[in-house]
Amino acid sequence: MTKPNETLENLLQQDYEHGFITDIESDTLPPGLNADTVRAISAKKNEPEFMLAWRLKAYEYWRHLTEPHWAHLKYGPIDYQAISYYSAPKVTEGPKDLSEVDPKLIETYNKLGIPLKEQEWLAGVAVDAVFDSISVATTFKDKLNEMGIIFCSFSDAVQNHPDLIQQYLGSVVPHTDNFFASLNAAVFSDGSFVYIPPGVRCPMELSTYFRINARSTGQFERTLIIADEGAYVSYLEGCTAPQRDENQLHAAVVELIALDKAQIKYSTVQNWYPGDENGVGGIYNFVTKRGECRGHHSKISWTQVETGSAITWKYPSVILKGDYSVGEFYSVALTNHHQQADTGTKMIHIGQHTKSTVIAKGISAGFAQNTYRGLIKVLAHADGAHNYTRCDSLLMGTHCGAHTFPHIESKNSRARIEHEASTSKISEDQLFYLAQRGIDTENAVSMIVNGFCKEVMKTLPMEFAVEARKLLGLSLEGSIG
């Protein structure tokens, strides 16, 4: 997790004060999607008229779209009418205690060094302790409130800050953006909202883990982060431990907005259930993440460590609109067994002297397919634009695949665009060398892979990085030898 364990332990021991929010512990809509479903979702969330209107627009648009299949991914048809689009979590669902949880999952938790209480939370155990994170969140919230920072669930923001929502929602990822983003706009259940006022530097890493209702927002999540002029925020999403989730399809949307001189750092560790060794089950993760450097000298930085999900379709991007703005994308995508990942980024240079850096590391093992797909686009007026891209692939074994599709479109002849790529294998020489120094194969593989990813891992906040390193090793266990 992202907070020192002792702090969490202390806070978890506090009395259960506030109770789980009961008004969402209600019914589930029957499977199927039509305009009434969208109305029902909006009504259940007691949304203002503009929200319903926006959702309906998105639904109408989505209705006429077809699912995209240009990615290097293979999966069976998804029946969108078989999904229930509103399902409140019931406390009574899920295992009663850890003895009912898949022992393999527990073993992984133990290897990651996750305390018992957190294990219960992650595995979805229905105990009071798990909801005590509410008091953790409240403690933080008071501190943030003093600084004028808004950090709350999307639903709360709709109720309490409708002006900000109306101003910024869909301004980076419009409801017409793509099939999955439109679907999300129509039916999203909840998510996070962050607003950092001008000149404020958020004093802590904001993490979904400490946000109320984080558990209930899995399938269609929506996040909106706004850094006002001169503000700074570092946001962490996800966690290293594999999370249990019954929903196969995930289609999240994340929008980031950085105004003049603002900076947003967004770090993700994604470790959803990848399916078993034979490729059965696993999450389909179709995510739209985009940030807009709207102001001059603004900066948006994405770091992602993707080890989970059966299917990953994800291209965190930056629109560099402000002059002298900076976009960064650091990615590790690890696929093992039958996992498939098609991931990368888009950097759209609009402003002058805009700069972007893309470092993508793909690791494939087993029968996995790992694709980097990127677009560097420089518009005509973007004088002084500069991009540097590097894509490295590491292959383990002979049945996996690595693919790179870098696209470059430049309308400005003076733009500097650099692209480097490499493909390598973990060599027998390296493994033997490390073995001769007494390091067993699993640790050796973990060491080599972490070395391969070092440039990306060092951009993660410290505590996230430590766990992410362990995670890379664990995800590859048994893939050599």
Added chain:
Amino acid sequence: MLTIKNLQASIEDKAILKGIHLSIKPGEVHAIMGPNGSGKSTLANVLAGREEYQITAGTMHYQGIDLSTLTADERAHLGLFLSFQYPVEIPGVSNLYLLKSALNAKRKHMGLEEIDAIDFLSIVREKMKLLHMDDSYLYRDVNSGFSGGEKKRNEILQLLLLEPSLCILDETDSGLDIDALRIVAEGINLMRNEKRSILLITHYQRLLDYIKPDVVHILSEGKIVAEGDYTLATQLEAEGYEPFLQKKTGG
């Protein structure tokens, strides 16, 4: 310490070692000399447990244990160390991290706790001083961008740190200039004691000027064709390999 009997090994069905007999007692320094392709490095790799080689006949025992039953990392835990002819680069992994992991792997095997960072630094810096290495070595990626001489020095640093019982040095002298050779040889000599054995693999006599072996073996086409004391190396230097190879053909 080490007893090899009729060792035969091949790679991809090509026989390289064709019946090696060798016995090294604790405290002894042995040198194996021979022309290119005689099987010197193969012997080192087979002893260290490289899996690409198939052992087709013979035995090798280290401290009474049949080596063929152990994996490479297990052999390392028991104190068998190979200084590589071509040390391997591991991008992104700091030398410090490798050294510490290697020492901790050994300590774990011995039932000791992991060494803490401060103790480790003081130990490793003391060893580095002996080899005239500065701190920057610790923070560079393992062997990445190291010159040939730097790589060899780094191997000897690992040797000093891990304090193995059997040190196999595969052409440690190649790639070293005369000053570096002297420093590395001094480091190795520091390791000499009555319990530790050293097997030097080399083309040339010059390393043996610094590290005097007790026994010299001459390897040719996968077999030891001559054995003797230090004077054998001097004779080799003067006359070349030719007389020894002819002797073999004649006998």
